[in-house]
Amino acid sequence: MPSSEGAAPTRREQILAVSARLFARHGFHGVSISDLGAAVGVSGPALYRHFPGKEALLAELLIDISERLLAGGRARAGHADPRTALTELVDFHVGFATGEPELIVVQERDLANLPDEPRRTVRRLQRTYVELWVDTLRRVHPEIAPGEARTVAHGVFGLLNSTPYAPPAAPGSDPDADARTTVLRRMALAALNVGGPAGRGMERIADG
Amino acid sequence: MPSSEGAAPTRREQILAVSARLFARHGFHGVSISDLGAAVGVSGPALYRHFPGKEALLAELLIDISERLLAGGRARAGHADPRTALTELVDFHVGFATGEPELIVVQERDLANLPDEPRRTVRRLQRTYVELWVDTLRRVHPEIAPGEARTVAHGVFGLLNSTPYAPPAAPGSDPDADARTTVLRRMALAALNVGGPAGRGMERIADG
DNA sequence: ACGAGGAGTGAACGATCGTTAACCCGGGCC
DNA sequence: GGCCCGGGTTAACGATCGTTCACTCCTCGT
Numbered sequence: 001m002p003s004s005e006g007a008a009p010t011r012r013e014q015i016l017a018v019s020a021r022l023f024a025r026h027g028f029h030g031v032s033i034s035d036l037g038a039a040v041g042v043s044g045p046a047l048y049r050h051f052p053g054k055e056a057l058l059a060e061l062l063i064d065i066s067e068r069l070l071a072g073g074r075a076r077a078g079h080a081d082p083r084t085a086l087t088e089l090v091d092f093h094v095g096f097a098t099g100e101p102e103l104i105v106v107q108e109r110d111l112a113n114l115p116d117e118p119r120r121t122v123r124r125l126q127r128t129y130v131e132l133w134v135d136t137l138r139r140v141h142p143e144i145a146p147g148e149a150r151t152v153a154h155g156v157f158g159l160l161n162s163t164p165y166a167p168p169a170a171p172g173s174d175p176d177a178d179a180r181t182t183v184l185r186r187m188a189l190a191a192l193n194v195g196g197p198a199g200r201g202m203e204r205i206a207d208g
Numbered sequence: 209m210p211s212s213e214g215a216a217p218t219r220r221e222q223i224l225a226v227s228a229r230l231f232a233r234h235g236f237h238g239v240s241i242s243d244l245g246a247a248v249g250v251s252g253p254a255l256y257r258h259f260p261g262k263e264a265l266l267a268e269l270l271i272d273i274s275e276r277l278l279a280g281g282r283a284r285a286g287h288a289d290p291r292t293a294l295t296e297l298v299d300f301h302v303g304f305a306t307g308e309p310e311l312i313v314v315q316e317r318d319l320a321n322l323p324d325e326p327r328r329t330v331r332r333l334q335r336t337y338v339e340l341w342v343d344t345l346r347r348v349h350p351e352i353a354p355g356e357a358r359t360v361a362h363g364v365f366g367l368l369n370s371t372p373y374a375p376p377a378a379p380g381s382d383p384d385a386d387a388r389t390t391v392l393r394r395m396a397l398a399a400l401n402v403g404g405p406a407g408r409g410m411e412r413i414a415d416g
Numbered sequence: 417a418c419g420a421g422g423a424g425t426g427a428a429c430g431a432t433c434g435t436t437a438a439c440c441c442g443g444g445c446c
Numbered sequence: 447g448g449c450c451c452g453g454g455t456t457a458a459c460g461a462t463c464g465t466t467c468a469c470t471c472c473t474c475g476t
Binding site: 011042043044045046049050 | 452453454455456
């Protein structure tokens with residue numbers, strides 16, 4: 001229960017939020033339990049009142065983000081028109097990546113630090129999410145081989161997940177996130193469009 | 209002196225190669241000094257005969273890769289025709305990323321584990337490399353704002369650096385590194401082409 | 417022939433970290 | 447009022463890790 005939207009986040013949620021931020025900045029092993037405690041105002045082993053351990057904390061972060069990505073992807077990939085489904089997948093993913101860059105960083109950096117069992121869970125969720133993209137992509141370009149479609153999907157993820165590494169803050173800071181989102185969206189759609197056989201790359205970009 | 213191409217790599221080079229592989233797989237803090245020693249046949253503190261410490265090892269890896277990227281980029285970005293320069297940058301970078309995926313992983317994952325001084329060095333080299341791309345991109349699309357060009361460059365890096373996360377090995381059909389390289393190259397060129405403000409025969413995509 | 421020094425070894429040290437233990441405090445609930 | 451228990455504290459334990467030390471061995475140059 002994510003504290004039902006209102007206000008006054010649970011201590012548990014504070015810890016999760018702070019962990020995401022610190023793990024993203026310093027890496028899982030670069031943050032100690034007392035660092036996490038200090039960042040929420042308590043100190044040290046108080047964490048163990050809310051989580052069974054440090055790895056469990058990481059596991060909850062990664063499983064949660066994977067499930068949210070998969071759920072959001074499922075809601076979009078089902079669209080009747082494959083082209084619309086694909087653009088909605090792009091919009092969803094770019095929104096997620098610009099909205100929660102820390103989670104993106106943690107997921108692609110600290111997966112290896114998970115114990116076996118939660119790591120397998122996360123991997124399975126991620127793979128299913130990728131397959132969502134692969135299937136949608138092959139619905140619009142049926143001639144693409146599955147392996148190639150997977151390469152394309154991973155490439156687009158890398159493109160969209162590049163937000164965290166973006167320049168810190170340009171002078172005109174306000175339209176920043178929006179402009180970035182738009183640019184990344186257009187790049188992703190263009191990249192997705194060159195999936196098919198070499199001759200037909202420059203087809204029109206479907207846009208809704 | 210990287211042991212002059214012949215054969216029989218120096219112990220020092222063995223250690224560097226093994227470190228790249230293990231750091232890429234388990235992360236900097238996930239690999240111990242004795243792990244590294246064991247992986248090259250010696251054990252434990254023998255490393256200190258070749259490097260002043262573990263962080264120095266990481267520093268040498270990251271500085272070396274940054275310098276090689278920058279040197280290769282400089283050699284291509286100078287081409288008289290901006291379009292040719294850009295495609296050569298793409299070819300160079302995709303070759304690097306598919307050729308040495310471990311170094312790519314380490315560079316984008318473990319930069320934060322460097323001490324201040326080498327980290328600043330790496331950051332400076334990386335920034336210069338990005339500016340190479342930004343300048344070239346703006347030579348072919350002069351109407352792009354610098355900030356937007358940086359976003360585009362980072363996005364293309366993310367796209368090209370997605371090779372390490374690619375599907376492990378497709379069964380039966382073997383879309384080798386060559387096929388992957390071709391796909392990524394085409395995606396990158398397509399993504400780079402949508403940098404400008406909807407000009408040049410490309411239809412405008414309504415922004416949000 | 418022989419000394420010097422590069423390269424390796426196992427043992428020991430100090431620091432840090434994750435985790436556990438023992439104790440404490442405040443507020444609902446009968 | 448007595449009690450319990452969620453949530454917090456400090457102190458201590460055990461393990462790991464990076465690093466240093468003292469010592470050995472092999473090889474080369476003079």
